Amino acid sequence: MRHANYVMNTIVLLFSLILPVAVLAAEQPEIVCIQCHSTMPGKIGEPVNLWRGSVHAENGIACNACHGGDPSDAANAMSPARGFLGAPKEKAIPAFCGRCHVGVHTDYLASAHGRALGKGGPTCVTCHSNHQVLKASLDLINEKSCTRCHSFERARVIKAAMQETEAMIVGIDARIKAYKATGTDTDKLEKGLFAVRNRFHTLFHNVDVEMVKKESTQIQAELKKIEAVLQGLDDSRHKRKIAGAIVVAGALLAAVFVHLLRKTYE
Amino acid sequence: MALFKRVIDWIDVRIGARDLAQKQVGDYLLPRNINVWYSMGSILLFIFVMQIVTGILLLIYYVPDADKAFKSVTYIMNEVPFGWLIRMCHAVGSNMMVLVLLLHMFSVLFMGSYKGPRELNWVTGFILLTLVQGISLTGYLLPWSQLSFWATTVATNSANAIPVVGHYLVEFLRGGKLVGPATLGRFFALHVAVIPLAIGALVGLHLFLLERIGVSTPPFGLKETKNSWQGKEFRYEGHPGGIRFFPNYALQDLTSIAIYFACFLGVVFFDPYLFFPRDAFLPANAFVTPAHIKPEWYFLANYQTLKIFPNELIGLTVQGAAMTFLALLPFIDRGPERHPLKRPVFMVCTLGGILLWLGLTVWGHYS
Numbered sequence: 092m093r094h095a096n097y098v099m100n101t102i103v104l105l106f107s108l109i110l111p112v113a114v115l116a117a118e119q120p121e122i123v124c125i126q127c128h129s130t131m132p133g134k135i136g137e138p139v140n141l142w143r144g145s146v147h148a149e150n151g152i153a154c155n156a157c158h159g160g161d162p163s164d165a166a167n168a169m170s171p172a173r174g175f176l177g178a179p180k181e182k183a184i185p186a187f188c189g190r191c192h193v194g195v196h197t198d199y200l201a202s203a204h205g206r207a208l209g210k211g212g213p214t215c216v217t218c219h220s221n222h223q224v225l226k227a228s229l230d231l232i233n234e235k236s237c238t239r240c241h242s243f244e245r246a247r248v249i250k251a252a253m254q255e256t257e258a259m260i261v262g263i264d265a266r267i268k269a270y271k272a273t274g275t276d277t278d279k280l281e282k283g284l285f286a287v288r289n290r291f292h293t294l295f296h297n298v299d300v301e302m303v304k305k306e307s308t309q310i311q312a313e314l315k316k317i318e319a320v321l322q323g324l325d326d327s328r329h330k331r332k333i334a335g336a337i338v339v340a341g342a343l344l345a346a347v348f349v350h351l352l353r354k355t356y357e
Numbered sequence: 358m359a360l361f362k363r364v365i366d367w368i369d370v371r372i373g374a375r376d377l378a379q380k381q382v383g384d385y386l387l388p389r390n391i392n393v394w395y396s397m398g399s400i401l402l403f404i405f406v407m408q409i410v411t412g413i414l415l416l417i418y419y420v421p422d423a424d425k426a427f428k429s430v431t432y433i434m435n436e437v438p439f440g441w442l443i444r445m446c447h448a449v450g451s452n453m454m455v456l457v458l459l460l461h462m463f464s465v466l467f468m469g470s471y472k473g474p475r476e477l478n479w480v481t482g483f484i485l486l487t488l489v490q491g492i493s494l495t496g497y498l499l500p501w502s503q504l505s506f507w508a509t510t511v512a513t514n515s516a517n518a519i520p521v522v523g524h525y526l527v528e529f530l531r532g533g534k535l536v537g538p539a540t541l542g543r544f545f546a547l548h549v550a551v552i553p554l555a556i557g558a559l560v561g562l563h564l565f566l567l568e569r570i571g572v573s574t575p576p577f578g579l580k581e582t583k584n585s586w587q588g589k590e591f592r593y594e595g596h597p598g599g600i601r602f603f604p605n606y607a608l609q610d611l612t613s614i615a616i617y618f619a620c621f622l623g624v625v626f627f628d629p630y631l632f633f634p635r636d637a638f639l640p641a642n643a644f645v646t647p648a649h650i651k652p653e654w655y656f657l658a659n660y661q662t663l664k665i666f667p668n669e670l671i672g673l674t675v676q677g678a679a680m681t682f683l684a685l686l687p688f689i690d691r692g693p694e695r696h697p698l699k700r701p702v703f704m705v706c707t708l709g710g711i712l713l714w715l716g717l718t719v720w721g722h723y724s
Contacts, residue, residue: 273630274638276435335626339619346615353608 122162124154141222149226157187184214194289195227198296205296213240227295229257245300252304253294259314260288266321275324280317287313381568386599387606388574394464395572395606396613397457403614404454405560411447412549419499421545423538426501427640445629446621451493452632453621455655458486466686466707469695470573472584474592476687478570481563483684488556493653495548498541504634506641507650509544510536511660518669535643571595582696657721658714664724 129139142148147156155162160175162168169175179187185208189196199205204213218236219225232250234243263284271277291310294303369375387395418437420429433440462482465471471479498509513536516526532539571594576582586592600606624631632654636647652660663672682689694700697707 272635272638274431274434274441274633276431331626335622339622339626342615342619342622346612346619349608349611349615353605353612356605356608 122153123165123168124162127165138222145222145224146226147224181214182209184216188215194293195296198293202296203298227292229253245298248300249303252307256291256307256310259311260291263314263317270324280320283317382603383601385602386596387572387602388596388599390575390578391606392575393613396610397461397464399610400457400614400617401461404450404457408447408450408454411443411450414443415447416549421541423501423541426499426541430500445625448632449621449625449629451496454489455493458489462486467697468575471687472695473588473687474570474586475573478563478566479687480684481559481566485556485559485563488552488559492548492552492556495544495552498544499548501541501641502637503639503641503647504636506536507647508652509540511650512652515663515669515673518673520670576696582699583693584695654718658717661717661721661724
């Protein structure tokens with residue numbers, strides 16, 4: 092029995108070594124929500140395919156995380172007794188999403204968009220879509236989307252004010268990752284960027300142009316502090332290379348010197 | 358200087374140090390046609406000493422505990438003055454040691470220096486190769502990174518293919534069913550104590566044999582290139598009229614060491630990450646299997662061999678047979694000829710073997 096367990100463990104271990112994680116994830120049994128809905132036509136089956144292309148699916152957030160219910164029991168999957176919530180009414184959507192996205196919910200409610208909730212204003216799904224939930228990025232602020240409700244002029248100014256900061260964040264993130272890949276302790280830098288990025292993301296739901304500009308300036312000042320630390324690392328690496336060139340040249344000179352010295356003994 | 362001379366005099370009158378040095382280095386004669394390949398051994402000794410020194414320095418801050426090992430290595434790399442340099446020297450040095458050891462063995466192979474009476478030199482050298490591979494493998498786990506953890510998991514798992522005792526062996530190596538803190542403890546003890554002592558002892562034996570038997574004459578530039586030893590009685594191969602070890606060849610050794618050192622420092626300062634994939638700087642996580650874990654370059658051929666055959670047992674058997682053949686080569690190849698160009702079968706087999714090894718290594722890298 093012990094041997095049989097061991098063989099099973101070994102097989103599992105071998106497979107875990109051979110197969111990439113993504114493949115293992117794909118081979119996990121699907122939850123009952125997807126098993127049933129994916130076979131259904133039209134509006135009932137549609138959310139499954141939409142969800143598959145969402146940021147939620149990318150991060151393993153499945154149907155039950157939002158809609159509740161029991162994803163392991165087909166018979167009672169949609170039972171209110173098992174916590175099934177169904178689809179929220181339009182006015183309840185921000186609170187529905189805000190159970191997880193607490194900070195964003197607060198920011199939204201404080202914004203002009205949030206204040207217009209229930210009075211024809213947009214909810215989360217208006218911009219981020221439902222089921223095929225899109226990752227928060229500046230690309231979501233675009234003429235096509237914004238002009239469904241109002242002109243794009245103000246949004247254009249806000250987006251322009253944020254674009255420079257976004258580019259800085261992306262650039263700094265790439266530099267931190269590159270240093271991390273060489274054994275540099277980037278923990279403080281990562282935490283610093285995480286905090287600044289979160290602060291920056293709170294602006295995504297703000298439609299006050301002046302405030303966005305003011306905040307962006309302050310955020311950029313914080314980012315420049317991180318850039319200064321990275322510049323220090325760049326300088327240190329550059330100095331190491333200069334020192335390296337000197338010692339390599341020294342070793343080669345020593346080789347030439349000893350070689351010539353040997354010649355004198357021949 | 359006067360003080361230094363007095364100290365030497367003091368030692369000399371007690372143990373005859375000058376006489377010993379004169380006999381062992383000054384009057385030690387080497388063949389006149391000796392070449393640069395004979396300095397590979399000195400380079401290896403230099404690397405071994407460098408590994409010991411950098412290893413001891415790393416030991417000051419390294420913590421062999423699964424919860425602290427990765428952090429301690431990160432601390433060494435980022436906080437300890439010149440810690441990055443010491444670690445890089447140790448890591449790059451381990452790779453260089455294998456590379457130079459292979460070059461040393463290839464030169465011995467091509468010059469036929471493994472032939473009688475030097476069978477034991479070859480065998481001790483071959484054991485040293487396996488010990489160096491062993492110390493590299495055990496050292497690989499110590500940083501407790503994703504690369505360390507999963508490469509060790511794959512490597513130790515290979516033993517599972519051995520019939521009957523395979524799974525016991527895996528558990529023995531790991532100190533449990535899976536790689537974990539017990540594995541780290543075992544590998545640490547092997548890496549810093551058991552294997553270095555074994556290498557030191559084998560190096561001593563290797564040098565003792567060299568001293569007793571004498572340096573072989575290279576087969577190049579000679580009319581008679583056959584091995585003259587009949588195997589009937591002990592013979593010290595002296596080289597009357599040869600060149601002195603000190604200062605002549607010692608200076609050649611120093612030249613080779615300096616050139617090696619320049620190359621080594623070039624890698625350390627300009628591309629130390631040549632031997633470090635990205636997973637080498639992520640902490641070990643038993644629940645996240647990296648997609649493409651590969652062993653070190655010198656194990657890639659072994660790794661690929663295991664993948665070629667339908668089951669690991671055949672792969673291991675083939676590797677074991679090849680290693681045994683190589684270890685026992687002096688007892689198999691008993692012909693007297695030493696010049697490689699006068700040994701066509703040997704040349705074809707050796708070059709074929711090297712090309713096969715290189716091919717499997719490249720295949721393993723890209724597979």
